[in-house]
Amino acid sequence: MKAAVLNAGTLTIEDVPEPTPRAGEVVVKPLACGICGSDLHAKDHAGHLCDLLHRAGFEGFMDPARPVIMGHEFCAEVLESGGGLKAGDRIVSPPFLTGPEGIVLIGYSNSYPGAFAERMLVSQAACLKVPDDVPTDIAALTEPLAVAVHAVAEGGVDADAAYAVFGCGPVGLFVISRLKALGLGPVLAVEPNPARAQMAETMGADAVVMPGEDATGAWWNDLGLPQGLSAAMAVDPALRKRSRAVLFECVGKPGMLMALARQAPVGATIVVVGVCMELDGLEPAFLIQKGITLKFVFAYSGDEFADAFRMILDNPERLAPLVTTRVDLAGIDGAFAALTGGTGAIKALVKPGWAG
Numbered sequence: 274m275k276a277a278v279l280n281a282g283t284l285t286i287e288d289v290p291e292p293t294p295r296a297g298e299v300v301v302k303p304l305a306c307g308i309c310g311s312d313l314h315a316k317d318h319a320g321h322l323c324d325l326l327h328r329a330g331f332e333g334f335m336d337p338a339r340p341v342i343m344g345h346e347f348c349a350e351v352l353e354s355g356g357g358l359k360a361g362d363r364i365v366s367p368p369f370l371t372g373p374e375g376i377v378l379i380g381y382s383n384s385y386p387g388a389f390a391e392r393m394l395v396s397q398a399a400c401l402k403v404p405d406d407v408p409t410d411i412a413a414l415t416e417p418l419a420v421a422v423h424a425v426a427e428g429g430v431d432a433d434a435a436y437a438v439f440g441c442g443p444v445g446l447f448v449i450s451r452l453k454a455l456g457l458g459p460v461l462a463v464e465p466n467p468a469r470a471q472m473a474e475t476m477g478a479d480a481v482v483m484p485g486e487d488a489t490g491a492w493w494n495d496l497g498l499p500q501g502l503s504a505a506m507a508v509d510p511a512l513r514k515r516s517r518a519v520l521f522e523c524v525g526k527p528g529m530l531m532a533l534a535r536q537a538p539v540g541a542t543i544v545v546v547g548v549c550m551e552l553d554g555l556e557p558a559f560l561i562q563k564g565i566t567l568k569f570v571f572a573y574s575g576d577e578f579a580d581a582f583r584m585i586l587d588n589p590e591r592l593a594p595l596v597t598t599r600v601d602l603a604g605i606d607g608a609f610a611a612l613t614g615g616t617g618a619i620k621a622l623v624k625p626g627w628a629g
Contacts, residue, residue, distance in 0.1 A: 275625070276390035277605045280340040282317060284609070286602050289342070292386055292394045295372075299397045300352050301364065305413040305599075306388035307346035308621045310442065310525075313613055314550060315343060315381070321550060326381075333377040344388030344623065345380030348403060348412040349395065356397040363403040365415045366395045367578045389605060391625050399575070401582050410596050410622055411589045414447075417620075418592070419581035420546070421447035423573035428519045428544045430457055435496050435515040437461040437489065438478070438523060439533060441469040443620050444546055445523035446476050446595060453477035454584055454591065459515075461492050468617035475594050489536045493518065498538035502562065505539035517541065525549045531556065534565050542566040595620045 278287045294300055315322050319337035326334040335341045345368035351358045358364070368379035368387075380387030385394055403412045425448060430436075436452055438445045441464035452460050453476065462473035462481040470481045482488035490500055497513035499505045518541040520533050525547025531554070533543050543565060560567070573581075585592065598621035600608045608621040 274391040275602060276342045276386055277344075277602050277623070278340050278342055279316060279319070282319065284316065284606055289386065289390070292392055294394055297397055298370065298394045299356065299358060299400070300392055301349035301395055302352055302392055303344065303347050303349045303388035303390065303625050304363065304409045305348050305622045305624050306344040307413055307417060307443075308605075308608055308612060308623065309346055309417065310444070310548070312343050312380070313609060314548075315341075316609060318550070325550070331378075333372065333375045333382065335381045335383050339383045341381065341383055342386040342390050342393075343380045344390070344393075345378065346413060346416040347388035347393075348409045348415075349388065349393065351400075352392070358397065358400060358402075362400075363409060363412065364395070364400040365403060365412050365582060366399045366401065367419075367573075367575060368395075368416065369399070370394065370396055389602065389623055389625065401579065404586065407586060407589045408593075410599070411585060411592055413622060414592050414595065414620070415578065415582045415585055417443055418447050418451070418584065419573040419578040420444060421451045422577045422581045422584070424448055424521060424544050424546045424570045425451045425455070426577065427568050427570045428521070428542055430455070430519060432457065433516045434519050435459055435461075435493075435498065435517075436519050436521070437463060437492070438473070438521045439463045439484075439529070440522070440524035440547060441466070441473040441478075441481075442523065443595065445521065446472055446619065447592075448521050448523060448546065449473055449476040449478050450591060451584070454588070459496070461489070463489060466617075469619065472594065472619055486536050493536075493538045498541075500536060500538055502539060519544065521546055523547045527551050527553045529553075530567070531559075534560050534563065537563065537565055540564045542568060545569045596622055598622065599624060601625065 323337040351362040459479040462478035464470045518538040611618040
C-alpha cells in the first residue's frame, strides 16, 4: 500500500507492507485525516518531541531514528465486517491501541501505521460509527475537537465566568466553538493573524482583538474583572458582570504564561493548551499575589472523545469552515508547508485516496 513515511525529517510516498490485525483490531481505509500541530513539530524536530514524551514516561511513543507513518485525526472506512461493524461503515476512533510494546499512539508509532496511508489498524471496540448525514471531512475533526472538550472541562467552566482564548489556530478555534456550543460566554479571542481572527468570529467569539494588555484590559474592566490587585479590591460588586475569568493559552511559545498572568484578572484560571517545546520562566510570587491558577492539559478521556463526536453530530456544519485545505498523499508536503508558513490555512486534511 502507499503511505507518507516520515524518515529523518523528510516525508516521502512509499510502498509499505499492509497492516495485519491482531485480536480486537480491524483494518480500515483512512478517508480523511487532519494535520496536527504536533505533526508539524514531529516532522522537523522529531528528536526533541520524542525525548520529551519518553521523559514523561510514554514508553510506546515512536523512536525518531526509525520511519513512522503519521496521522491520528481521522475518519476511516471499515473494510471487513465483524464485531458489530460492517464493511463500508465510516468510523472515528481515539488513536490509541494496545500493541506488543504497550499503549501506542497511532500516528506516532513505528509499529502501527497512522492515517497518512491507504490502510491502518484501529481498536474495534473504540470505533464510533459516523451517520450518513455527517460529512467525512467533519467527522475527521472529532479528535482535535476532543482536545478542546477536555481543555474546556478542565477550566471548570460555568455560566458565571468570562473567557479569553489566546491564539486562534485550530486548537483555539475548537475551544471557542466548544464554549459557544455549551452556551457559555462572553468569549474574547486574541489573535494577530487576520484570517484566523476572522475565523474566530465565525466560530462565535464575541470580540476579537490584537494581542496587547490595553485591549484585553479594557475587555476585563468592562466585565468588572480588573487585572490589578487594588482595582480588584475596590471594584463595586454590582459592576461585576461575571464572577471570574478563564483564559485559554493556545499559542505555546516562551513567555506566554507570564504574559497571560499579567493580563489576567485577579483570581483567574489559565488553562494551558498550547504546547511550548522550550524551557520557559515563571515568577511564582507574581502569580501568587494575583491568585492565578494554572491548569496544564493534555489529550482527553474516552468519554470526552465521545462528547466531541456528539457535538459534531448535533451540528455538523458548525466546524465546516475550519477545513481550508484538502490534499492527497502527493500533496502532503505542500500542506505541511502552508500550515507552517503563516498563510491563511487553518485546518488541512489529507485524503489518501482522493483524486480531486
